[in-house]
Amino acid sequence: MRGIFISGFFAYAALSCVIPIIPSYAVYLGASQLMSAIAAGIFALSPAIAMTPFGYLSEIYGRRIFIIAGIVTSVFATLLYLVSFDSTTLVLARLIHGLGSAMFVPAVNALVADESDENRRGEAIGWLSTALMLGFFAGPIAGGYAAEIYGVKSVFLLSFTFVLASLAFALFSVKKDVRRCSEFNFKFPSVMMPFYTLMFIGTAVTSALALFALPFYASEIKITKFQTGVMVSSLFLFSSLSRVPAGVLSDRFGRRAGAVVGIIFGSLGLFMAATTDPVQLFLASSVCGAGMGIVNTAVFAAASDCENRGFAIGLANTVLNAGIFVGSTIAGYMASFLDFEGMMLYLAAIAAAFIPFALLYRDQRSI
Numbered sequence: 001m002r003g004i005f006i007s008g009f010f011a012y013a014a015l016s017c018v019i020p021i022i023p024s025y026a027v028y029l030g031a032s033q034l035m036s037a038i039a040a041g042i043f044a045l046s047p048a049i050a051m052t053p054f055g056y057l058s059e060i061y062g063r064r065i066f067i068i069a070g071i072v073t074s075v076f077a078t079l080l081y082l083v084s085f086d087s088t089t090l091v092l093a094r095l096i097h098g099l100g101s102a103m104f105v106p107a108v109n110a111l112v113a114d115e116s117d118e119n120r121r122g123e124a125i126g127w128l129s130t131a132l133m134l135g136f137f138a139g140p141i142a143g144g145y146a147a148e149i150y151g152v153k154s155v156f157l158l159s160f161t162f163v164l165a166s167l168a169f170a171l172f173s174v175k176k177d178v179r180r181c182s183e184f185n186f187k188f189p190s191v192m193m194p195f196y197t198l199m200f201i202g203t204a205v206t207s208a209l210a211l212f213a214l215p216f217y218a219s220e221i222k223i224t225k226f227q228t229g230v231m232v233s234s235l236f237l238f239s240s241l242s243r244v245p246a247g248v249l250s251d252r253f254g255r256r257a258g259a260v261v262g263i264i265f266g267s268l269g270l271f272m273a274a275t276t277d278p279v280q281l282f283l284a285s286s287v288c289g290a291g292m293g294i295v296n297t298a299v300f301a302a303a304s305d306c307e308n309r310g311f312a313i314g315l316a317n318t319v320l321n322a323g324i325f326v327g328s329t330i331a332g333y334m335a336s337f338l339d340f341e342g343m344m345l346y347l348a349a350i351a352a353a354f355i356p357f358a359l360l361y362r363d364q365r366s367i
Helices: 002-016 023-026 033-061 064-080 087-116 119-149 152-173 190-216 225-241 243-253 253-271 278-304 309-336 340-353
Strands: none
Touching: 002 064, 002 087, 002 119, 002 152, 002 190, 023 033, 023 064, 023 087, 023 190, 023 340, 033 064, 033 087, 033 309, 064 087, 064 152, 064 309, 087 119, 087 278, 087 309, 119 152, 119 225, 119 278, 152 253, 190 225, 190 253, 190 309, 225 243, 225 278, 243 253, 253 278, 253 340, 278 309, 309 340
């Protein structure tokens, strides 16, 4: 599965390398403050809508067709970035890129779950999540650096290069389809509802920090585009580094244990982020990222335990991406009456208030 992990790394690098520039570039193209926030998070809207049906369809038609189709769609989106002449075109490109990830992500998660040992499935999901989050770590650093040295258009060329690499590895790594059922057999995973709620809230507050607040308030807290990219990347780096240990934790002590530990760390990181000190902000982003990495690994491992795992994983991704879009958009609204530090304190309180939801989940496995 090494090749598909590498494909996922490049797919997420392509998606994330534009994060440091999207809000400011949207404003440059004529977008309002709210529109710039929508541009930052709109890539998560199409996955929020489409990931569940795509995940379910991968149960019937196989994983490979959706993995390849998702990457090809992302190739088209990166080309559209390059010809963006107004904020509407930029938003459309982000929306299409999100549609590509909606096809790719549930199928690749389900493929890894299909091919992993049942007793080490959480660990396998952790390794995949690590590869994806390392892409999210590398992308913003590379994009922020390219923007400062070569300009905005170079970031879009970088995204195009990354997604072509993802396609190449996927074509050579995924040789056959895996069909788990031959007809529609809808069974809603109701046991997952507490975890889905927790994932939505945790992702929303983290996205408000990484996708909108850090890039938007950069001048107020006196950090450059490159420094913004480093801080965003630190969040994704520690999210990625936490995922294999989180998978092992959830295999050994249950999915609920991982979720509780993760949401506590996430809340603490957001509280620490209520500062204008760059060093503390870097540390806060890292803690917040580690917390969300632990939570999300526990949720995806729990979804992979479900009978119709393609559907359950697709629904988990829908919830996650809904959180990304809602979090960054609401942050754009909050920016009209809050400074950076005030926003972080609000987000920390919201995350902490939902800690009890982790305790409502009943593990589906015998530990």
